[in-house]
Amino acid sequence: MANVLKALKKFIRTLYILALMAFTVWYGFFLYPVIFGHGDENKNAADAGQDLAAFYGEGTTDEEKAFLKSLKEQQQTATTDLGYMVIEEQYVQGHFHHVGMKVEPDSNSVCMRCHGAVPHDRAKTIRAFLNMHAFYLACETCHVRPEAAGEGPWIFKWYDKETGEVISPPPGLNTLKEAMYGNYSAKLGPGKIDSNGQFRFLNGPKELAFVNKYLQEEERLNDTQKSKMKNVLHRNVNEEPLLCEGCHTAKKKPYIPFLEVGYPKRRLHELTSTEVVGMIKKYQDFYIPEFLRGGGFDHVKPEEKSRAKKPSVEFLRDSTTPD
Amino acid sequence: MNMPGGSNCSRRDTINRMPASIGKWALSLTLILSGLVFISWSPGTQAADELNCVLCHKYRGLSRIDEQGNFRLFYINEDLFKKGPHKRIQCKDCHRDIEKIPHDPAKKVDCTVQCHLIEPSGEEKFSHKPVAEILSKSVHGKLNEDGDEKELAEDFPHCTSCHDQPLYRPLSFFKGHEAGISERGLSRCKTCHRTGDFAEDFYAHVTSRLQKLRVSKEIAGICAKCHGDEEFQERHGLQGNVVASYWETFHGKAAYFGSEDTPDCIDCHVVYGESVHSIESKDSPTSATNPKNVAQTCRSSECHSRAGENIAGYQVHVDYDDPEKYPLQSYMLTFFKFLMAAVLYFFVILIFLELLRRLFPKFSFIKQPEAASKTPPGNQ
Numbered sequence: 001m002a003n004v005l006k007a008l009k010k011f012i013r014t015l016y017i018l019a020l021m022a023f024t025v026w027y028g029f030f031l032y033p034v035i036f037g038h039g040d041e042n043k044n045a046a047d048a049g050q051d052l053a054a055f056y057g058e059g060t061t062d063e064e065k066a067f068l069k070s071l072k073e074q075q076q077t078a079t080t081d082l083g084y085m086v087i088e089e090q091y092v093q094g095h096f097h098h099v100g101m102k103v104e105p106d107s108n109s110v111c112m113r114c115h116g117a118v119p120h121d122r123a124k125t126i127r128a129f130l131n132m133h134a135f136y137l138a139c140e141t142c143h144v145r146p147e148a149a150g151e152g153p154w155i156f157k158w159y160d161k162e163t164g165e166v167i168s169p170p171p172g173l174n175t176l177k178e179a180m181y182g183n184y185s186a187k188l189g190p191g192k193i194d195s196n197g198q199f200r201f202l203n204g205p206k207e208l209a210f211v212n213k214y215l216q217e218e219e220r221l222n223d224t225q226k227s228k229m230k231n232v233l234h235r236n237v238n239e240e241p242l243l244c245e246g247c248h249t250a251k252k253k254p255y256i257p258f259l260e261v262g263y264p265k266r267r268l269h270e271l272t273s274t275e276v277v278g279m280i281k282k283y284q285d286f287y288i289p290e291f292l293r294g295g296g297f298d299h300v301k302p303e304e305k306s307r308a309k310k311p312s313v314e315f316l317r318d319s320t321t322p323d
Numbered sequence: 324m325n326m327p328g329g330s331n332c333s334r335r336d337t338i339n340r341m342p343a344s345i346g347k348w349a350l351s352l353t354l355i356l357s358g359l360v361f362i363s364w365s366p367g368t369q370a371a372d373e374l375n376c377v378l379c380h381k382y383r384g385l386s387r388i389d390e391q392g393n394f395r396l397f398y399i400n401e402d403l404f405k406k407g408p409h410k411r412i413q414c415k416d417c418h419r420d421i422e423k424i425p426h427d428p429a430k431k432v433d434c435t436v437q438c439h440l441i442e443p444s445g446e447e448k449f450s451h452k453p454v455a456e457i458l459s460k461s462v463h464g465k466l467n468e469d470g471d472e473k474e475l476a477e478d479f480p481h482c483t484s485c486h487d488q489p490l491y492r493p494l495s496f497f498k499g500h501e502a503g504i505s506e507r508g509l510s511r512c513k514t515c516h517r518t519g520d521f522a523e524d525f526y527a528h529v530t531s532r533l534q535k536l537r538v539s540k541e542i543a544g545i546c547a548k549c550h551g552d553e554e555f556q557e558r559h560g561l562q563g564n565v566v567a568s569y570w571e572t573f574h575g576k577a578a579y580f581g582s583e584d585t586p587d588c589i590d591c592h593v594v595y596g597e598s599v600h601s602i603e604s605k606d607s608p609t610s611a612t613n614p615k616n617v618a619q620t621c622r623s624s625e626c627h628s629r630a631g632e633n634i635a636g637y638q639v640h641v642d643y644d645d646p647e648k649y650p651l652q653s654y655m656l657t658f659f660k661f662l663m664a665a666v667l668y669f670f671v672i673l674i675f676l677e678l679l680r681r682l683f684p685k686f687s688f689i690k691q692p693e694a695a696s697k698t699p700p701g702n703q
Contacts, residue, residue: 017682024675028668035664066392081538082492083502087403092396096432097488098403099396101383118388125425128387128397135384183383275378 077102101183103135108164109187110203110211111139126244138189140202141256142242146190149236154190155199156261161185164205169262188261202236244280248272374424376414377401389428407490408528412438434482451482458600462607475558478549485545491527492536504530539578539587543569546588568640586626591639595623 076091080098090103106112111119119139120130133142138159146154157166162185170184191201214229221229246255250272258268270276377399379385385397404410415421416438420430435455437448458464458480465476473479495505504526512522537545547566549555556564569575569588577585592602594611603610611620618635621627627634638652646653680686 014682017678021675021678021682024671024678028671028675031664031667031671035660035667062392069392078487079541080487080490081541082406082490083494087490090396092394094393094483095396095487096483097399098490099383099398100400100403103384118386118394121388128385129379129382131386132382132384135382181382279378 104161104183104185106161106187108159108161108205108208109138110207111143113208113211113215115139136184136187138187138201138203140236141188141190142246143238144190144202144236145238145242148238151192154202155192156188156190156256157199157201158184158186158188158261159201161187164208166199166201173262173267174264188256245277248276248280250277373413374415403490404488407488408524409488411440411524432483454598454600455482457598461601462604463600463602478555478558480549484548489536491531492534493527494530494534496530535583538581538583539574539585540581542587542589543575543578563640563642563645565640568642571641571643572639574639590623590626591620595620 078087078089078091080087080089087098087100089099089101092099103117106117117134118131119134120127123130141156146152158169159165160167167186170186172184189201189203191199191204194200211233214233218226218229242255247258248254248271254272258271259265263271380397380399381401383398387395387397389395417432417434417436418429419433419436435450435452437450437452440449441447442449459466463480465473465479467473492502493504495501495503495508497505497508504523509522509526512526516522516525535542543566550561551564551566553564555561566588570579574585574587578587589599589602592612593599594601594603594609594616605612605614607613608615610616614635618630618632621634621637622630638649641649641652643649643653643656
């Protein structure tokens with residue numbers, strides 16, 4: 001018994017010494033930047049910027065300058081200390097209004113690896129609205145339609161923007177303020193039941209890993225192969241995406257089953273209300289939804305332009321009046 | 324129906340003598356006008372979102388990339404918008420070019436226009452024009468003394484280069500000094516000033532102005548947008564990164580760790596008591612940072628009020644990475660860094676070796692002779 005106790009004591013002492021040794025080593029590493037360096041939060045970006053600046057010669061074209069600027073600005077946040085509260089928010093250069101939130105990157109979107117988080121630009125009248133939807137809807141929600149794939153309706157589920165895992169409906173859907181209207185740290189994406197009876201997103205971890213690998217190895221392909229792969233990668237994308245009235249309609253069942261995916265009834269009424277549907281109608285009159293075709297054309301017909309110039313502020317007043 | 328007050332009765336009599344249709348029309352018009360006058364003159368009235376702009380702009384991801392490649396976020400956080408003085412104005416007071424919904428890309432806002440608010444001291448419509456005039460005469464103005472545009476005029480700041488939407492930073496002095504509105508203090512205001520949010524706004528506005536609206540760290544961050552940019556410094560022939568050198572000072576470190584009392588850029592570069600927009604070049608004889616005036620600037624009543632002339636010799640913007648310009652400071656810093664490293668790492672290594680010995684008490688690189696090690700001490 002005494003021997004066991006002695007061995008145990010020796011073992012604990014050894015563990016204690018090893019822990020202290022590990023701490024001493026860590027402390028040695030910790031001291032170095034404290035003494036010699038000043039933490040630079042954007043060091044990596046700055047280093048990358050300097051490398052590129054050396055390569056491009058301080059950015060001689062607008063494109064190069066924009067690239068360097070983006071590298072310098074990435075992941076910046078702004079802080080406003082009001083004493084009784086501190087606002088931590090996304091830094092947007094030249095932005096006047098406080099947004100009071102950070103834009104969480106979607107680390108699990110396959111499309112955004114190339115197209116970015118603000119991908120819509122062609123349809124000038126509605127591009128901001130489309131980008132707004134990209135904030136909380138996976139791209140394939142509108143751009144990959146089940147009927148085109150010859151399959152039944154998709155099953156919609158929420159996924160965590162950071163981990164990509166399926167989560168229950170985010171609490172923000174029911175919150176009156178704060179996370180309401182789009183900042184859920186999650187996205188709604190379509191999926192289906194696979195041959196094993198398990199739910200899987202149309203673009204899940206497997207597809208993400210494939211695209212990441214493709215981007216890594218793309219340089220090994222010749223130009224023809226690149227074009228071929230581009231077609232393969234986009235084969236499920238429909239030329240005509242889901243349009244606004246697919247979901248924002250009170251006349252038929254919305255494409256996204258709002259109640260089933262966790263929206264409260266109040267939000268369902270709002271999304272299919274006269275207010276939103278009326279606004280969409282106004283935009284429908286204003287543009288031709290052909291934005292997936294080749295660029296260069298004017299989306300607004302001359303007669304529509306003249307109609308649009310008429311002051312239509314009254315429309316909004318009417319639309320907010322309860323029925 | 325009884326109408327109290329003689330004047331009301333006589334007006335009603337007049338109306339009664341009119342033909343019925345005209346009477347009804349006049350009555351309706353009077354009611355509408357009275358309503359409008361009441362709404363517009365009511366002191367506590369806040370600007371409602373009359374055009375219902377937040378119908379769209381309440382969505383957080385409303386955004387696009389503009390033609391210059393900049394990310395534009397159109398989301399309006401209504402809660403935060405209502406925490407500042409601009410809550411009393413309407414969207415259209417600033418975004419005047421928006422005439423229709425859906426609207427075209429909005430033009431840049433001109434902060435010098437008059438808005439619908441009445442400036443209470445002069446009873447004129449409010450405008451930021453006086454601020455713009457002060458700024459135009461400062462070193463940050465786009466025009467030179469002859470009224471011509473300076474070289475690289477596009478680099479010179481406009482309002483939103485430094486300002487985002489202002490927010491109140493109210494203070495409570497009721498008992499002690501703390502951040503936020505004192506409900507007990509406010510209740511005294513509201514005894515008389517009951518209409519709308521007048522008392523809350525007035526309280527928040529005045530107490531916010533009794534302190535700096537931005538903490539020192541934020542101010543330095545604002546100046547760093549330009550003065551911390553190496554390309555900007557090169558374009559304008561500025562000497563070094565003055566913001567980085569500020570962070571190296573005692574003042575800068577205190578600011579970095581959250582002190583609000585420590586001086587920031589504005590405290591030293593603006594003549595005491597003048598508008599913060601009136602910063603002058605240090606070459607100007609009236610500048611706060613002109614070598615002749617530096618001591619006086621440091622001696623302002625809230626700082627080193629009893630300091631002598633030698634305080635002006637304190638070098639704020641030392642570039643420690645430039646030994647040619649600042650040899651003494653640069654080599655001294657290097658010496659102290661290595662001294663500190665030598666002392667600290669000596670003890671870190673000592674502690675590590677001590678622990679190692681405790682782990683292996685009998686370990687030695689020197690092998691003792693077998694016979695000697697076996698012979699008990701004292702038998703030799």
